[in-house]
Amino acid sequence: MSAGSTYERLLSGSQSGGLEHADGGGVPSPPDPGRLITQLSDEVGRLEEHLGRRADPAALERLKRRAEHALREVVDHGADARLGPRDMASLEAVVHSDGSRPVLFVEDDFFDVTAPTAANWAASLSRIQAELRTVCRAVGRVNDPGALLGYQGTAWAIDDGVVVTNYHVLEAISTHPSRTDGEFGGELKPGVAVDFGAEVGGGPSNRVFRISRVLGVGRAGAPEHAHPTIPRINFDGLDLAVLELDRVSGRQFPTPVQVARGDDPATHGALASRGRSVYLVGFPGSAASTRPDVFAELFAGVKGVKRLTPGVLTEGRGEVADDARHWIISHDASTLGGSSGSVVVDLEAEGRKVLGLHFAGVPDRVNWAHGLEGATLELASAIPGWRSP
Incomplete structure (x- = not known):
């Protein structure tokens, strides 16, 4: 599916509200740029x-101009719309603001219920409040004191004092990293930690390990299975790392997911099936992203929050x-140009089963x-x- 057709679907479908499934019927009305x-x-x-x-x-005026231009391109050309990275960044901001695929701050281990953009999803998210709070508490920011942004991605608790993240996040917090048959070679950088607080406004300060x-x-993927056009993507490999945390006297590790x-x-x-509603929790933003982080441009210095x-x-x-091992899934939740290591959780049924570990995307909402x-x-x-089990 092209970027133009994906945004056309999301921006048109948002006018009816509610959960949207991939096989939703009906013919949506075209997006209304003014609205x-x-x-x-x-x-x-x-x-x-x-x-x-x-x-x-x-920055706000630039965003509005870019958004209007990109919306007109989608309205006029649909699937054939020609969209650059900044066009898609502005459309991401529109999608966030109209409730199609909102980006919601986590506050006090829950989503920001005051956000009008949450309206289409509020009932489904609130219904699983206890489970959602457990998941939010279990997700942490991978802090790296030497990094440009001060962190490198997301990790989440899978066992007592054990977290999962991407291998490429581990590479970023290590010196001379390598891997062979599930074994890691290299050394962790000084001071790297997982902060399970890091919410907007500060959040709890006693959750750092x-x-x-x-x-x-x-495992690394075989070279012959490397993606033909996207660097460092290989569906034959598993972009995963399992890390152990130091205990801190008087602090409890988060409950594992x-x-x-x-x-x-x-x-x-067979839970991870097409059309299933999910939610991601993580720390969007990346210095190496191919898509600008609009939020960071608007509110400089407010980034790296859950x-x-x-x-x-x-x-x-x-x-x-090209996924011969059947261990890849795709989703259309907003990732803001970099949410490496984010947890992908089932929103249906009990709303607590983790279905996936986000590891990559391209600027056309794949x-x-x-x-x-x-x-x-x-x-x-x-x-x-x-x-x-």
Whole structure:
């Protein structure tokens, strides 16, 4: 699906509200640029009030101009719209502000219920409040004191004092990293830690744990399976690292999340299916991103805070091209140009089963995650005492 057709679908479908599935019927009306730009301005105004600071006026005007241009391109040309990275960044901001795929601040381990952009998803998210709070508490920012932004990605608790993140995040917080047959070679940088607070406004300060060692890493993909056009993408590999945290006297590790397993006799490894509603929790933003972070441009210095983004699985396990191992899924939740390591959680049923580990995307709203039902054996071999269901 092209970027133009994807945005046309999201921006048109948002006018009807509610959860959107990939097979939704009916013919949506075309996007209304005037209405959408007004909603974008209203959302920026709400953020100014919420954060207690004003958006950069010049950045806001640039955003509105780019958004109007990109919207006209989608309206006039649909699937054939020609969209550059900044066009798509502005459309991302519109999608966030109209409620199609909002980006919601996590506050007090829950989503910002005052955000008008949450309206289409509020009922579904509120229904799983207890489970959602457990997931939000279990997600942390991978701090790196030497990094440009001060952090490198997201990790989340999968066992007591054990977290999962991407291998490429581990590479960024290590010196001389390498991997062979699930074993890691290299040394962790000084001071790297996981901060399970890091919410907008500061959040709890007593949830920081240093990373002590690497328990295991996913396999590297065979070179002949490298993606033909996207650097460092290889669906034959597993972009995963399992890390152990140092205990801190008087502090408890977060409660681990529940992971959907391929050996669960109740689900037979088939939860991560096309059209299933999901939500991601993580720390969007990346200095190396190919898509500008509009929020960071508007509110310089306010970044690296925990956010929640709902969406839909656009491809289930076994449906992604060139995924011979059946451990890749795709989703259309907003990732703001970099959410490496974010947790992908089932929004349906009980709303607490982790379906995937986000690892990559391209600027036309194709976002990939490892479907963890397909990586059960690899996780079990890296996590001491990880039991069968």
